[in-house]
Amino acid sequence: MLSALIKHLLLTCLLVLAGLLLNPVVIRADDLAGYPKEILHIQFTAMDRLQNGQTVQRFTVHQPRTSTGPVTLLYLENQDPVIYRATPVKQCYAIQVHKPSCIRIFAFAQDQQKSYVTCTDLVLFGKSKIPAKRTPASISESVLLRGLPHIALNNSDRHYWHQTGVPLTFTLVTASQTVTPTVMKLFKNNNSTTLVPEIAQPYRFLYTPPHDKRLKQSSLTTTRQDLLFTQVDHDGKQYHLAYVLRVHRSRHAHDNHKAGAVTLAAGSILFIGILLNKRKKPWWKE
């Protein structure tokens, strides 16, 4: 009787597993089609761990239609005061680290009327004794970065794993406070919405990334790229500022504790039931 029960359970498990395997969930790449063309946009691609333990994050930069000049891509690593420059190989950029690092990336481009600044943060976990190759930025590039208005994610170094459903605060950072407070646009899954600044702090914007069916169906490491965008006039020049936010699916928002307790109780009752039911013809000896 016990063997029949075990066989039945194993068969059920196998069928469930087969069902899951034969009905795989779809993982799609981020879709860029819906983003406006006047934004300098960073598109993350693969993250690889090299055999020597270093980690590489690759990405491409999509220039605005009107900008014809080169894109300058600078980044800061941890609290390191040195600013580094990333150079593209076949239009693909790569940032390589050998230790756990919080990285803030700035992409900058301009045309005759406008400047484009896009910022993003990422955390990479390198584990190698071989220092990663980095190119320090020139002095002029470092000076350029210091006065650059941009959108910053508050406490980005403390929350490396941004999840849907968790509120995030963004600040409009400028060298002077003369910039007119503005609204911020948010582009997500080809749709755009408007974020209004907080009344008390006109440079701060609160955004809670909503849950996403595609993210839920894919792995924990899959990300969605939300893009925050605004236009400001600064020092007589128009700036198109953007922030690329990568969000993962929520780890705990979909946990159902009541269902867990009921299933736990069902498991216990099932075992006790089998035990009591087989008392007349026990499969154990007393």
Add this chain to the structure above:
Amino acid sequence: MVERIRQICQHLSFILFLYGGRIGIDLGSSLPCFACPYVNGCAGHCYLMVLQRSYVGFQTSFEMIFSSAFVNILWPFVLFLIFFMPISKIWCAWLCPFCLFQDWITMIRKKLNVRGITMTRQTRKKLKSIKYILLVLMILIPLSIANFGLHPDWKLPFCQICPARPILPMFVGDFDKFNINMTNGVTMGFSITAMLLTGIFLAGIFFKERFFCIFCPMLAFMHLFKKLSPVRFEKNAHACTGCGNCERMCPVDIPDVHLEKGKKDKSLSGDTLKPFDVLTQDCMGCMACVEACPEDNVLTFKWFNFKLFSSSRRYMTEKWSSK
């Protein structure tokens, strides 16, 4: 006496493994026992998790496995062996926090005067292979994720269904692991299985001492390397009267110690039987059988040639007369 020492060791290790991290103790991630990494502030954790992880375990592409990066998988395994070799499976009954949890449940049952169950040899035999199946799946599933495109939510397959994952964090006030993760089909399947198994094991542990240990893949994994350890559990079959106390007292009903008849020692004359190693695949080294054996030196736990504990009529008589 031995039982008392064992209980003290179990309680000390429980405190060390579950709370040690809060005072800065870090024993790494290659421990040969169920010190669960899901416990906030633990001092170290179970090697089985590392075995299933990416880069340091088998969730790694074949390309990486067959390269110099293999050292990343090998190194935690070497650490595991360093922990395991000195005391072999004595880790299980003397140091494993989940084993102590099971002993607490058994203690409650005994206080409530509820009679436990004893498995028949036939049932035991049928259940024996499950832990090896789990061990194989623990390697095959991560390999399939990294190489054959299995959905990544299959990661850490054993940890996802291990009953220690929701139970041990309770001791640091974390009850959040009792849930069904509704994110997608895979997470839901795993969490339903986990909750059902936890329920089954909680009830099972109540009626059967160390019920989970019968299925524990760590025990299976350790058994594969037991010959590397200097710990031996020997039976001198020549002096055994076959009373069966050892099987009756064994918390997991191992019959092998009782049934082992030994082999003739060709180097000695007559019918002399040489001591035989009875550290079987399910034995956790709790030494309950040695304590219950009424004959002198029939059952002996050895560390190289040094006797750790040996059966004696006097010890057994004193123990049971005091009860």
